[in-house]
Amino acid sequence: MPSPMINVFQPSLGEEELAAVGEVFASCWIGRGPRVDAFESGFAEHIGVPRNQVTSMNSCTEATFLAMELLGVGPGDEVVLPTVTFVGTANAVASRGARPVFCDVDPRTLNAGVADVRSRLTARTKAVLLLHYGGHPGEIARIADLCRERGIGLIEDAANAQASSVEGRACGTFGDIGVWSFDHGKIAVAVDGAIMYTKDPELAARAAKLAYLGMEQATGYGEAMRTHTRWWDFEVSSFSRRSIMNDVLAAIGVVQLGKLxxxxxxxxxxxxxxxxxxxxxxxxxxxxxxxxxxxxxxxxxxxxxxxxxxxxxxxxxxxxxxxxxxxxxxxxxxxxxxxxxxxxxxxxxxxxxxxxxxxxxxxxxxxxxxxxxxxxxxxxxxxxxx
Known part of the structure; x- marks a missing residue:
């Protein structure tokens, strides 16, 4: 018997990641800063979308919770999602007072197909929340068409699909919102953290504000210090949580993206x-x-x-x-x-x-x-x- 146990998941981390973290420590700026910017820019380029439509967060679960808020999911609404998916997605739906409506999946791919989704749609359906099981894209293009026809929001849980695509188009970019995980069990890791893509640029700007306490002007590193005399002032547009990533995690993520x-x-x-x-x-x-x-x-x-x-x-x-x-x-x-x-x-x-x-x-x-x-x-x- 081999020793130690052969793991299902295992990150590949080494000297380059340690050196990147060391640089962050040496900079004395370990919060959200230039490495977060680099991580977001690098992933936007990776999936082929504009930089301003990508926001990093502290976890994919938090990004999914935020996606529910962005799409206005609330009491009385229904969200269709495959029963074979991560518990955090259903928690995100239920936390808004909405009802998770579980659909069947293909018995071989374990992905929900367009017929599975269609069979569970009702007049109360506000959104569909789809997983790319194991990294397989599934019928994402057809499901995206169905959601557009019905005027229903589509969120892609692309946690399994960091490099998956259909005809060259990245999974996570077919719907209104896509979320990717970089936790310890994924392919490229940042120890923890996530990326959210939002198709509507205005909604993307709102996502960035919601991820940082609803502040209209984020204090500290960045544009505020370059363009404002009193960069410590701010206004609050919503009573939101603090869901941002930091430079320690992002530094690891930048190195890992290069290896993906x-x-x-x-x-x-x-x-x-x-x-x-x-x-x-x-x-x-x-x-x-x-x-x-x-x-x-x-x-x-x-x-x-x-x-x-x-x-x-x-x-x-x-x-x-x-x-x-x-x-x-x-x-x-x-x-x-x-x-x-x-x-x-x-x-x-x-x-x-x-x-x-x-x-x-x-x-x-x-x-x-x-x-x-x-x-x-x-x-x-x-x-x-x-």
């Missing part, structure tokens, strides 16, 4: 090696193939098997030093949200799906070890129930 292309290329290689190793294993359903024109970030690698053996296979792998998981537990089963939907495809998929280790630090021997252990566990467990 290489990280994704390495994850693509690992995915191809898993594909080759697991091809033809009886009882194992391989990952879904991407449609033409779709590019993935390769955030998750998942396989499917008989639901009767999935949990014991996961335990077999854990006992051999391999950590696996299922992302994400079904939210329509969570009592707090008051859901009573029956979503058969998602329920079947959740019982049969297992996410394997996938991060750019995995070596070929580790990928082969995981593959062989999985094949052995699935084969032996399948035979036991035959």
């Amino acid at each position: 292309k290489g990280f994704v290329a390495r994850r693509r290689e690992i995915t191809a090696r898993y594909d080759e190793n697991l091809r033809g294993v009886a009882g194992l359903v391989p990952r879904p193939v991407l449609p033409a024109g779709h590019e993935s970030s390769y955030y998750l690698y998942w396989v499917q098997m008989d639901a009767g053996i999935r949990d014991v296979v996961a335990r077999d792998l854990y006992d051999r030093g391999i950590y696996t998981t299922f992302r994400y537990p079904l939210l329509h089963k969570v009592k707090a949200y008051g859901g009573d939907a029956h979503l058969p495809s998602a329920e079947r998929a959740a019982a049969a799906t297992l996410c394997l280790p996938l991060h750019q630090a995995l070596g070929p021997d580790e990928v082969d070890f995981v593959s062989a252990a999985l094949a052995e566990a699935v084969t032996s467990r399948t035979a036991a129930i035959a």
Whole structure:
């Protein structure tokens, strides 16, 4: 058994990131400053949008909460979202007094399709909040068209999709708002933090104010000091929270952004090696193939098997030093949200799906070890129930 445990997620951090943080320490300015500006500018260039439509925040969850406010979601409204998604998205909806309405997903890709979304729309639907599962874009272009036709807001949770695209267009830019995570478990990391893209420039300017206590003029580093005599004065346009990023995290993020292309290329290689190793294993359903024109970030690698053996296979792998998981537990089963939907495809998929280790630090021997252990566990467990 290898030691230590082979992780599902693992950041790739080193001397360059340490040096960048050291520069921030030496500057004696560790709050929001020039590194945050550089991080926002770099990500805007990465996704191909104007700089003034991008704002960094302290977490993707906070960005999702803020997105609800920007789109005016409130009591009596409904927001449609896939049941296979992160709990923070449903919390963001419920926190506004609105109702999360969970839709089904494709049983193989675990992405909500346009038909799944359409089936849950009502006269009360204010917005759709869509996840790109595992980095796969899914039917985002068609769902964006549907939302425009119905006059419904579209928020893209692109936490899994830092480098995903459709026909060259970045995931996260199809809807009204896109949010990306840079926490410790993502591909490029900043330890924590997020980016929000807002299609409407006026709404983007409001997002930046809301992220910093609703202040019309932000005191401290930046434009205020360059253009105002009394740069410490401000007005408040809303009673908002403090959701901003800082230069320590942003310095790490800037270095990681520079490595993102290489990280994704390495994850693509690992995915191809898993594909080759697991091809033809009886009882194992391989990952879904991407449609033409779709590019993935390769955030998750998942396989499917008989639901009767999935949990014991996961335990077999854990006992051999391999950590696996299922992302994400079904939210329509969570009592707090008051859901009573029956979503058969998602329920079947959740019982049969297992996410394997996938991060750019995995070596070929580790990928082969995981593959062989999985094949052995699935084969032996399948035979036991035959």
